[in-house]
Amino acid sequence: MAPSSSSEPASHSGHAHLLANKWMGANKLAELVASEGLVYKKGKFSAIEIKQVNEAMQNYCTTRGLSEEDLNQIIFPSDEKKKDAVFWSEITSAVPLRPIVAVYQYVRRAHHPMKQQGKWQPEEDAKLIQAVTSLGQQWEKVAQLVGRMATDCRDRYRNHIVDREKRVNGAWSTAEEEELTRIVTTMQQGKNLDTDIFWGKVSEMMDGKRSRQQCRIKWTDSLSKKFKTDGATARWGTHDAFILVHKIDALGVRDDTEIDWKSIPDSQWNLFSAHTVQRRWLTMKKSIKGFEDMTHSEIMDILRVKYAEMPSYAKVSKVAKVPARSDEYIEDSDNDEPQAGSSTGPGTLVAEGGPDDDSE
Structure with missing residues (x-):
């Protein structure tokens, strides 16, 4: 396996090894955070991490004489249940404190043959609606029918399809701002008002008239400041x-x-x-x-x-x-x-x- 970065604290080395070798979902990770003080990285991969992942994959192929086609077969096996544990562990070791499942998801997104296909067309939206109606929100299966990545299908459906006929665009009215403030502050219950609110639920409580993205952006970039300053301009x-x-x-x-x-x-x-x-x-x-x-x-x-x-x-x-x-x-x-x-x-x-x- 690739060695951990020397910049990582020594106390985290055990965590890095665990994260690179054990496939854990969000619930298990949260459990280990609470019980063992697990520390790990989340969110988008940084430019440096992307470089480290790419170099690790290149080194893996070079040392084993693998072609690009061989690499693609490892990343996208015919049976997704048969993951190459050695490959994914070695690549994850190149980015200490990243969970192996996060590296798996990132690499598959970055190398997906259907990534970056541009603006969604009306006929694709129609396929997406039909696929979700038939299959529900099983995004991998939906993706096969639509011809887009699973995450793209999910985000398109969540942000642009659901309640589209109700959607309001443009400037927010005073009544909408007051309603959003009431909903978010009611949902707070000890949460961080800027990061811990489930915006899909907020959109639903606004009767779908504003999307989850619209609600999140309006709150975090505008209304939260007014709330914290009792209406003063920030x-x-x-x-x-x-x-x-x-x-x-x-x-x-x-x-x-x-x-x-x-x-x-x-x-x-x-x-x-x-x-x-x-x-x-x-x-x-x-x-x-x-x-x-x-x-x-x-x-x-x-x-x-x-x-x-x-x-x-x-x-x-x-x-x-x-x-x-x-x-x-x-x-x-x-x-x-x-x-x-x-x-x-x-x-x-x-x-x-x-x-x-x-x-x-």
């Missing part, structure tokens, strides 16, 4: 930039695609959502001339100097206070989308169903 300030730079610096990551953006906000700095924080980081990074040719370390060197001191007027509380308006404050918009990055890092739970899980 603006990103230089003190927030200072906090973000030093939080990222403390992570010691090799590349910003390794950052778990959901872990950045904390009890003392929780006004902005993970999505907003990620977008602000990208803005700061892109403000550096020539950032495209710099390493993450070089970018951090520049930002560490630029934000060396906390602005004297800044006071951080459980819910960030909003200073008076000035030219240096930029009103946050809930319409912007991040241009890059991912959500990856040490975690205690793995979302069931892949990147588009209902809890996202």
Whole structure:
């Protein structure tokens, strides 16, 4: 097996071995988190992890004289119950603290012959509806009838087909915002309002008029700030930039695609959502001339100097206070989308169903 990265803490080596050799679902992983303090990574694979996986597969083929066709047969065997345990264990060992099932799912998505087929066409939607009507939400079987990846079929059905005839697009009305706030805060029950809500259920409680994605984005990028500030307008300030730079610096990551953006906000700095924080980081990074040719370390060197001191007027509380308006404050918009990055890092739970899980 490939050796674990030397950057991983020695105390995690046992966890890495277990994760690379034992096939465990989300429930079993959660059980081990609670009973044994298991630590593992979740979310999208970082750019570095993707490189490590690809190099591990290339090395596996080279040392055994396997062709690309041989590799595809290992990844997609005729009988999915007969997985090549040696192959998957060795590849998983290249990305310590990733569960073997997560590596299995990632590799199969990345190498799937039907990936990246572009915009869905009306006739494909019709096939999808017919397949789900006949088979239910058995996505692997549905995929065979539709000709798309199982995860694509699942996400298309969840986000664009279910309640499509009821769907409302465009600006949210005041009544809709109040309804969404009432539903989310009622569902809270000790959960993190920005990350632990099941948005499929929220959409259902709004009678399907807004999709799970619409509800999640509207809450995390707009309404959650109003809720936390009792209706005050939330603006990103230089003190927030200072906090973000030093939080990222403390992570010691090799590349910003390794950052778990959901872990950045904390009890003392929780006004902005993970999505907003990620977008602000990208803005700061892109403000550096020539950032495209710099390493993450070089970018951090520049930002560490630029934000060396906390602005004297800044006071951080459980819910960030909003200073008076000035030219240096930029009103946050809930319409912007991040241009890059991912959500990856040490975690205690793995979302069931892949990147588009209902809890996202």
